[in-house]
Amino acid sequence: MTLMNFDPAIALLALPAFAAVILALLPDYRLTSRINVLVSGLTFLCAGLLLFERPAPGRYLFVDDLNVVFVVLSTFIGFTTSVFSASYIDHELESGKLTPAYARFYHAMYQALMFAMNLGLLANNIGLMWVAIEVSTLTTVLMVGIYRTPEALEAAWKYFILGSVGIALALFGTILVYMAAEPVIGEGYDAMVWTSLMQHAAHFSPRLLNVAFVFLMLGYGTKVGLAPMHAWLPDAHAEGPTPISAVLSGLLLNVALYAVLRFKMLLAANAAAISPGALMIALGLASLIFAGFMLYRRDDIKRLFAYSSIEHMGVITFAFGMGGPLANFAGLLHMTMHSLTKSAIFFAVGHIAQAKGTQKIADIKGLTSSHPMLGWGLVASVAAIAGLPPLGIFMSEFLVVSSTFARQPLLAIPLVLGLLIAFGALFMRLIGMAFGEPTGRADKIEASVVPLLTHLSLVLIAGLYLPAHLVAWFQNVARLLG
């Protein structure tokens, strides 16, 4: 391939796919974790290129304003997580929780997951997107079960069964969309291509689209982790390796949400179809309030933040369900901020759990005095996720609430209530863990704090000042979402 026809979209798929094969073959685990970081970095650079030059939509892949946001975000967090993962996995190998063979398998799966997520985001075909999301489920199931403890196997099993049912419902919805498109576009491949679907959406049978959307919403909604289909999410976060928790919360939930948004746009383009917002608002609010209450009774630190992810995915789905330029803008911003903050939290939590040798909240005390860097990192990132000013999530939550007040004041009541409930729970737990006399084990740990600090400073900067370029970009996407 010469430099002239270098296509960053293809590189985004080829790099991780190629790396997955290489990493599966290389026996030296120190080398593989470095290659993992290197490839993730290169993938991020390719995603950056998409900002400047965009390939024309092809038969299989396409790039538009919407998926660029997702691709850049997910490759960035994929890169920082791989840096964190390198030091995390080193420690797991030293402490004997993982064998070198499993570490090798883990790195290969990490790149396979990156490949599947990029494919899901870039696919110009509803069938291809479905296959990509299925592959991403499979790879994460394998990684969740990697410790081989009974709890990890059970979590993987639960994730597997629920994820498969979700993915099966989404396939049924996909078939129905094809059936709606087929009389208008004609038989064959074109009736599954996003770009042609969007062009002709106005002429599709609205009733068929309505039925299809319900299946797609429930199916992909399972993978977004919306209540009441969320049961797999806390277990998968708590029992798998922590870098995977960061990737699950920061990226994979977004990819499933992206699929929902695409189909929402399809329905919005058809005047006679139901407006998909109501269903999204209902599921979003249910997740927010349910997860808010569940936060109070958690005793496992990773499970705590997994419920916080359900809560925030609820807020984001709610915002997109409200629709309109302002709420969509707020939803996009909240999604970005949540991904950055939540993965930062898992970076801190991963090292904390290694240093303390436990994930039990009751056994973790006085982190700010025993491990100042990690402890204060956790305090800052929990402050961010709870929505304290001046951090980025405060601003995005403020936008979600104020746009709701402007249009549907009644809906703002449960929204604010849910946010306050979650706020209280997170701080109650945080104070016990961060302050007071340190107890229990306190191993020295070679933590890599660079990813944590990078994410936190980005969230802080976004809270203080959003560059005009970014605002214009997000506003453009928000308009596209309708």
Add this chain to the structure above:
Amino acid sequence: MDRLYFDVAHLFAGSLVLTSFMLLYQDRMSGLINVFMLQAVILSFSVGWQAYAQHAPHLYLTAAIALVFKALVIPIALRNMIVRLGIHREIEIIGGVGVTMLLGIALVGLSLAIVLPATATADPLAREDIAFALSVVLLGLLMMVTRRNAVSQVIGFMSLENGLILAAAGAKGMPLVVEISVAFSVLIAFIVIGIFLFRIRERFDTVDVQELDRVRERPR
């Protein structure tokens, strides 16, 4: 001649729904696997008929995958597994067959009520297929909910998936059907391996699983 196409497709799709009902009340593992085999055979006939009726040769491949993989490989693997785990004679208590059957009938009614009005303009062959397919999907879900045993949950999932293949084959000229059926086969293979590991864990205690892992890795 059109009438014949329609009637045969109808017969196969209807039999699929019937076998889904039969799956609901099987309380023995071996009976469950036998009925599932029957369903897979009917599915492959049904997909084969769609291939003939739509002149779509790629669907023959899907039918062949269903026949080889789901009617032979998976049931044989499952049967070996339950014999080895000693649960082949086990009787699974599934509370209230009557209630389950009534719920099943309600679900079939629901899917007809949803699909038939929504697809009023579509080709009648595809239309009835989709209605039956949705019934099979919902009955598979019902079965997964009413069962406790991992093996029977997986059979429930596979029958759900049979409904999806029926729907995909019925949608005229839908591309990627073969690819999707392959993707699903891989998924099922993973599930079956999954049960195996899972059941090992239940039968022996945790230390033994770790011991097994170590034994397996020693040669490297």
